[in-house]
Amino acid sequence: MPDFGQAVRHFWTLDWNATHLNHGSYGATPKPVLAAQDAVRQDMERTIGDFFTRQLPKRLRATAAELGEYLGAAGEDVVFVDNATAGVQSVIGSIALEPGDEILINDQTYNAVKNIVRHEAARAGAKVVEVTFPFPVEDDGTSIVGALKSGLNERTRLVVLDHITSATAVVMPIERLIAACRAAGALVLVDGAHAPGQVPLDLSALDADFYTGNCHKWLSAPKGAAFLWSKREHQPRLHPPVVSHGLGKGYVAEFDWTGTRDPSPYLSVPAALAFRQTFGDSRIKARNRALAEEAGTYLADAWKTRLGAPAALAGSMRMIRLPLASGGPPDIRLKLWQNHRIDVPVNALDNALWVRVSAQLYNEMDDYRRLAIAVRRL
Numbered sequence: 001m002p003d004f005g006q007a008v009r010h011f012w013t014l015d016w017n018a019t020h021l022n023h024g025s026y027g028a029t030p031k032p033v034l035a036a037q038d039a040v041r042q043d044m045e046r047t048i049g050d051f052f053t054r055q056l057p058k059r060l061r062a063t064a065a066e067l068g069e070y071l072g073a074a075g076e077d078v079v080f081v082d083n084a085t086a087g088v089q090s091v092i093g094s095i096a097l098e099p100g101d102e103i104l105i106n107d108q109t110y111n112a113v114k115n116i117v118r119h120e121a122a123r124a125g126a127k128v129v130e131v132t133f134p135f136p137v138e139d140d141g142t143s144i145v146g147a148l149k150s151g152l153n154e155r156t157r158l159v160v161l162d163h164i165t166s167a168t169a170v171v172m173p174i175e176r177l178i179a180a181c182r183a184a185g186a187l188v189l190v191d192g193a194h195a196p197g198q199v200p201l202d203l204s205a206l207d208a209d210f211y212t213g214n215c216h217k218w219l220s221a222p223k224g225a226a227f228l229w230s231k232r233e234h235q236p237r238l239h240p241p242v243v244s245h246g247l248g249k250g251y252v253a254e255f256d257w258t259g260t261r262d263p264s265p266y267l268s269v270p271a272a273l274a275f276r277q278t279f280g281d282s283r284i285k286a287r288n289r290a291l292a293e294e295a296g297t298y299l300a301d302a303w304k305t306r307l308g309a310p311a312a313l314a315g316s317m318r319m320i321r322l323p324l325a326s327g328g329p330p331d332i333r334l335k336l337w338q339n340h341r342i343d344v345p346v347n348a349l350d351n352a353l354w355v356r357v358s359a360q361l362y363n364e365m366d367d368y369r370r371l372a373i374a375v376r377r378l
Contacts (some may be wrong), residue, residue: 004279004287005364009273012362018341019367023358024169024194024317025345027217029272036271037222040264052260059267060256066270067215067227070281072202076242077235079228079255080266084193085112086241087212087228091189092116092158094238097124101157104186106133107145108165109176113191117160126157134166135350136319137309141173148177152184159186163196163213167347169317169356170309171199178207187234196216197276198285198315203229210234216265218316218360221272224265228255285359288316292359295368296320299357303371307352320376322346322353329353332378340374 005018011030014020020028029037044051065075081087091117092103103117107130114130121128124303132153134143152159159181164171174190181188189210193202197218211229230238237250246253276284296307296318308319324332329346332353336342345356355375357368 004361009362010284014362018343019370020360021342021344021357021363021367021371023360023363024166024217027214027220027223028360028362029216029222030220030275032275033220033222033268033271037264037268040267041262043365044262044264047310054370055262058258060263061252063267063269064227066273067282068229069208070201070273071196071213071227071229072204073111073229074204077203077229079240079252080263081212081226081227081228081240081255082224083212083216084191084212085110087210087226088113088160088189088191089116090228090238091210091212091230091240092120092160093241095120095158096237097121097126097157097189099125100155102129102131102153102154102155103127104131104148104151104159104191106131106151108131108133108135108167108170109141109162110161110166110191110193113160127155129156135170135308136306136321137158137170137313140310140312141176141363144170145173145180149180149184152180154185155213156181156184158189160189160191161188161208162194163192164198164315168308168349168354169314169319171313171315173313174206182207194315194317196358197281198288198317200285215269215272219269219272220275221269222265222282224262225269225272242328259368279361285316288359288361289314291363292316292318292357295357295359295363295365298365299355299368299372302377308349319347319349319354319356324353324375324378336371336374337377339377340370342371342374344371 004181060323064078068075068078129151131147190208192213194212215225216223240255240258242258244258299320300307303323305321333346346356
């Protein structure tokens with residue numbers, strides 16, 4: 001097995017004159033996967049009519065079956081969407097909300113998802129309830145479960161949960177949260193935008209009603225590759241964001257064709273899975289999580305600050321409080337990029353500034369040491 005860090009950077013087209021600590025936001029597609037995507041596009045353009053009419057339906061289902069096996073799900077329960085936000089829109093836009101119904105979210109729910117919830121609730125006369133999750137997190141997630149329970153009642157129709165929060169990089173105690181929703185009789189939609197490839201997944205055992213996730217982040221597929229999974233009992237009610245020729249023909253038929261588009265991101269998912277197997281999927285997860293923990297601990301010690309959550313609630317991203325008393329997140333992030341060529345998100349939380357670092361195969365400890373020095377200079 002090859003070493004990681006600089007030893008594998010030739011697989012990516014990233015500019016290595018910069019320091020990339022933001023894999024969690026947009027991912028980075030390796031060259032072999034980009035080559036596979038180019039091959040799909042060439043197939044498409046070479047036999048365009050045959051490709052869309054006869055090849056594509058079979059290839060989409062074969063890809064869904066392969067992805068489903070990775071996710072612990074049957075392929076017929078997996079459909080493709082452009083990103084996790086589109087998956088959320090598909091679910092919330094398909095639920096027949098009524099006046100008096102409540103949708104439960106939290107203060108760390110991704111902002112685009114909050115907007116979808118507010119929009120759909122307003123159309124139906126339903127109510128949005130937002131609870132506050134603790135941050136920094138001081139325990140094993142029990143306080144998070146307690147905060148969720150405080151917002152549940154007999155009117156809660158749907159609960160939207162992040163598997164891993166974008167703003168705080170906390171791996172939620174998702175099984176306990178789902179169990180609490182089940183006890184209250186509420187439907188559960190899990191926004192797993194950051195989860196596939198970062199933490200183990202077994203969707204059939206998770207007991208959510210709906211789960212959507214990105215393939216372009218930690219799975220390293222091209223941008224525009226994401227999935228939606230649903231329990232079969234709910235599938236007849238689900239519709240894609242763009243309703244097309246498949247209306248009334250079933251869950252798979254509706255999502256597999258929403259009009260002419262480039263399907264190469266979806267069909268490149270097997271190449272992304274194969275790339276991961278080059279190094280070993282479990283080995284990648286363990287290595288990235290260990291590097292994120294080492295980096296987070298190092299930065300917190302170097303800055304004499306703290307981490308945002310205990311190791312038990314962490315994956316391949318870590319939140320570290322910055323030792324800065326002034327300056328807004330956009331200003332600091334811009335200075336880190338312009339002055340030091342470091343790309344890393346900065347968020348204002350808990351009356352403080354925090355940095356979210358990612359750990360992918362191409363990262364190594366020197367990347368985080370450069371960040372420590374750059375922040376001191378600020």
